Amino acid sequence: MKLTVLGKYGPFPPAGGATSGYLLRHGDTAIALDLGSGTLARLQQHIPLSALDAVVLSHLHLDHIGDLLPLVYALGDKTLNLYLPMFDSPQYDLIASFDCFHLIPIFDRREIRVKDVGMTFYQMQHPVESYGVCVEGGGRKLFYSGDTVFHDKLIPCATSSDLLLLDCAQPSDCKGAPHMTLSEGALIARTTNKRTLATHVHPLHSPYAEAKTLGLEVTEEGVTYTI
Numbered sequence: 001m002k003l004t005v006l007g008k009y010g011p012f013p014p015a016g017g018a019t020s021g022y023l024l025r026h027g028d029t030a031i032a033l034d035l036g037s038g039t040l041a042r043l044q045q046h047i048p049l050s051a052l053d054a055v056v057l058s059h060l061h062l063d064h065i066g067d068l069l070p071l072v073y074a075l076g077d078k079t080l081n082l083y084l085p086m087f088d089s090p091q092y093d094l095i096a097s098f099d100c101f102h103l104i105p106i107f108d109r110r111e112i113r114v115k116d117v118g119m120t121f122y123q124m125q126h127p128v129e130s131y132g133v134c135v136e137g138g139g140r141k142l143f144y145s146g147d148t149v150f151h152d153k154l155i156p157c158a159t160s161s162d163l164l165l166l167d168c169a170q171p172s173d174c175k176g177a178p179h180m181t182l183s184e185g186a187l188i189a190r191t192t193n194k195r196t197l198a199t200h201v202h203p204l205h206s207p208y209a210e211a212k213t214l215g216l217e218v219t220e221e222g223v224t225y226t227i
Contacts, residue, residue, distance in 0.1 A: 002024070002026070002224050003165065004225075006032075007020055007021040007042070008201050009036075018036060021039030025047075026137035029114060030047050030052050031114055034064040036063050040074070049071075052080065055071075055080060056106075058132070058144070059129060059130035060128060061128060065091060077100075085129040117137045118137070119136075122157055124153070126149070126178050132146050134157060140162050143166075148167055148179070159191075162195075163227045167199060168198045169218060182198060182210050185216055186216055199219040
């Protein structure tokens with residue numbers, strides 16, 4: 001499997017950046033994990049939209065769903081499978097109003113298969129209903145946490161995976177946000193002994209110096225990682 005970072009920022013992008021969005025490919029399967037602002041144009045640098053098999057939304061905060069709206073125009077009369085948490089919110093009502101999306105609910109422990117890729121969802125802890133996902137293809141596994149604070153489920157999810165993509169780019173001295181800090185991400189990396197990519201970078205708080213000290217990698221936009 002290959003993971004391409006389309007956008008790594010949140011809750012808004014800096015100049016030239018994009019918010020959360022990732023392209024996962026295995027064989028002829030292509031899945032977008034979140035589709036934040038600025039990611040749709042970057043997605044098309046790697047695959048034509050006709051090759052996209054599904055979109056997975058970890059949760060419905062705007063920095064993870066922004067480019068879903070222009071995707072409506074690009075799809076036209078075609079239909080695309082969209083996996084998402086279904087809870088009462090203005091965001092969900094808007095998404096559900098478009099006929100081009102075939103909405104498929106995700107919930108804790110749900111297992112779904114998209115062609116030759118399997119996905120298992122785990123509920124995380126965030127101000128809105130939010131899910132991490134273990135993705136498996138060809139005997140390799142990725143765990144994407146989505147947005148979450150540190151909690152007990154993270155270690156078991158991470159332990160069974162080969163690459164971790166964690167919402168943990170918050171500098172450790174930035175308290176109060178509903179996201180993991182770099183020190184918490186480093187704890188997961190040490191406990192599981194897995195390669196860990198820190199993502200969801202706040203454009204006003206640089207994580208790079210602390211991440212280097214802790215031995216963490218920060219995701220780089222446009223880079224493709226082999227799982």
